[in-house]
Amino acid sequence: MSDGQTFLLLLGVFYALECFCMAPTGSAVYVRTFGRHHGRRSCLLEFGGIRKELYFLYFLPWPGRAHVVGGVGGRMVPEARRLSSARRYLRVLNRAGEPLVMNGVLLALIFFVALPVTYWRDPMSERVMLMAGAGYVLLFWQTGCYWCVHRRFFPERGEERLKCVLTMAVLPWHGMKAVDHLVLHPKLRLGTFEAQALLLFPKVFGEVAKKEWRRACHGPGADQAGREALERFLDRVGVDRGGWERGPEELAEGDKYCPVCHGIYHAGATRCSDCGGVVLVEGVLRGLSTVEDETAQ
Ligand SMILES: [Zn+2]
Numbered sequence: 001m002s003d004g005q006t007f008l009l010l011l012g013v014f015y016a017l018e019c020f021c022m023a024p025t026g027s028a029v030y031v032r033t034f035g036r037h038h039g040r041r042s043c044l045l046e047f048g049g050i051r052k053e054l055y056f057l058y059f060l061p062w063p064g065r066a067h068v069v070g071g072v073g074g075r076m077v078p079e080a081r082r083l084s085s086a087r088r089y090l091r092v093l094n095r096a097g098e099p100l101v102m103n104g105v106l107l108a109l110i111f112f113v114a115l116p117v118t119y120w121r122d123p124m125s126e127r128v129m130l131m132a133g134a135g136y137v138l139l140f141w142q143t144g145c146y147w148c149v150h151r152r153f154f155p156e157r158g159e160e161r162l163k164c165v166l167t168m169a170v171l172p173w174h175g176m177k178a179v180d181h182l183v184l185h186p187k188l189r190l191g192t193f194e195a196q197a198l199l200l201f202p203k204v205f206g207e208v209a210k211k212e213w214r215r216a217c218h219g220p221g222a223d224q225a226g227r228e229a230l231e232r233f234l235d236r237v238g239v240d241r242g243g244w245e246r247g248p249e250e251l252a253e254g255d256k257y258c259p260v261c262h263g264i265y266h267a268g269a270t271r272c273s274d275c276g277g278v279v280l281v282e283g284v285l286r287g288l289s290t291v292e293d294e295t296a297q
Contacts, residue, residue, distance in 0.1 A: 004119040004128070011111055015173040019059050020044075021066070021184055022052045028069045028192065029055045030199045038067065038199040061104040061176050065094070067199060068184050070192040083236060086194040093183060096149045100179040103142040107176045110135040135172065142175040143168045149182060197237045209239050211261075218259035220276040251283035 001009070023029055025046065030038035045054040058064030115131045122128075143165050150161045164181060168174040174181065182188075190198075196208050213234070216227045234241060248262045256265045258272035259281050271277045 002123065004116075004123055008112075008116055008119075011173060014171070015108075015112075015176060016059075018173050018177040018180070019057055021055050021057055021068070021180070022047075023055055023068045023184075024186075025051045025053055026070065027053065028196075029057070029066060030069060030195070031057055031064060031066045032199070033058055033064050037201040037204075038065075040200070040204075041066075057180065061108045062101055065097075066180060066184060067190065067195060068186075069190055069195040069199075082191065083194050083197060083233065086190050087198055090190070090198060093153075093188065096152065097179040097183055099145050100142065100149065100182065103138060103145060104176045104178055107135065107138055107142060107172055110138060111172050111176075139172055139175045140169060142178055146178050146182070153182070154185070154187060193233070197233075202239075205237075206239055209234055209237075210244055213241065213244060214260050214262075215275075218278060220278060247281065247283055253283075255283045256280035257283055 021029070025048075029041040029043075031041050032038040041055050041057070043053040043055055047053070057066045110131065115128070115135060118125070118127045118131050146168060147161060147165050150157075150164065154161070168178060168181075193212065197205055200208065213227075213230060216222055216230045231241075247257050247259075248264060251257060251264060254267055256269065257263065257280060258265070258275055258278055260275040260278050261272065263272055263274060264283075265272070265280055269280060271279055
């Protein structure tokens with residue numbers, strides 16, 4: 001293998017590694033490629049010993065954007081006030097990341113397209129060195145941009161900034177994915193619920209919110225204040241709560257169900273084993289309820 005081929009192979013391997021991320025156990029990773037909304041990524045591997053999970057983010061340097069949300073720690077009671085600050089914060093973060101994304105795309109084009117093509121045409125030509133030089137000039141520019149953005153978000157973390165910048169200045173694959181190094185920073189993580197309301201498709205968030213609401217109403221440790229806070233939050237986000245009190249549809253006669261997870265239990269059980277001993281509710285058959293409706297009329 002020639003020098004050029006070895007360089008390209010290493011570049012490719014390390015770039016591919018940058019497409020994965022490690023997040024603390026219990027995090028949720030949201031990735032957006034095209035379109036406005038994010039999808040939730042499922043974890044590829046769990047490392048129990050170090051309490052981390054491995055996620056694949058996206059391959060190309062554009063237009064992907066990822067957010068790591070939550071992690072170890074309790075569930076937050078959402079607040080409408082926090083939602084607006086989270087929205088503003090995400091907007092600022094995304095705007096600050098734009099130049100990093102643009103430079104990342106240019107870097108990928110130079111190192112993965114222009115440089116190999118020039119090398120393939122004539123490995124000994126001066127153009128190869130010129131192209132590599134241009135790539136490194138852009139990489140230094142990217143490093144400078146990263147320095148400025150990092151200083152804006154973490155003014156007190158100078159040591160970390162220096163370390164990031166020194167590695168980025170010599171390793172092109174870091175430069176191509178610079179925006180991820182910034183946005184996935186543990187200090188920039190949003191509260192779970194606010195982030196989900198902002199990042200997810202409204203329909204997907206509706207499902208998440210429904211479960212959260214049931215937990216706030218019937219789950220262990222449910223209280224009036226938490227439930228009211230959640231209701232205010234859902235009103236603010238515009239989530240319709242119609243029909244959320246209804247039980248699961250596939251109940252047979254005599255079955256009970258858990259009001260939180262909607263797990264169905266047959267005769268004998270009184271508490272849900274998955275939800276910390278929530279008391280089960282007697283199922284109401286849809287057929288029976290229509291009969292009742294008819295007698296009522
Ligand atoms: Zn349950």
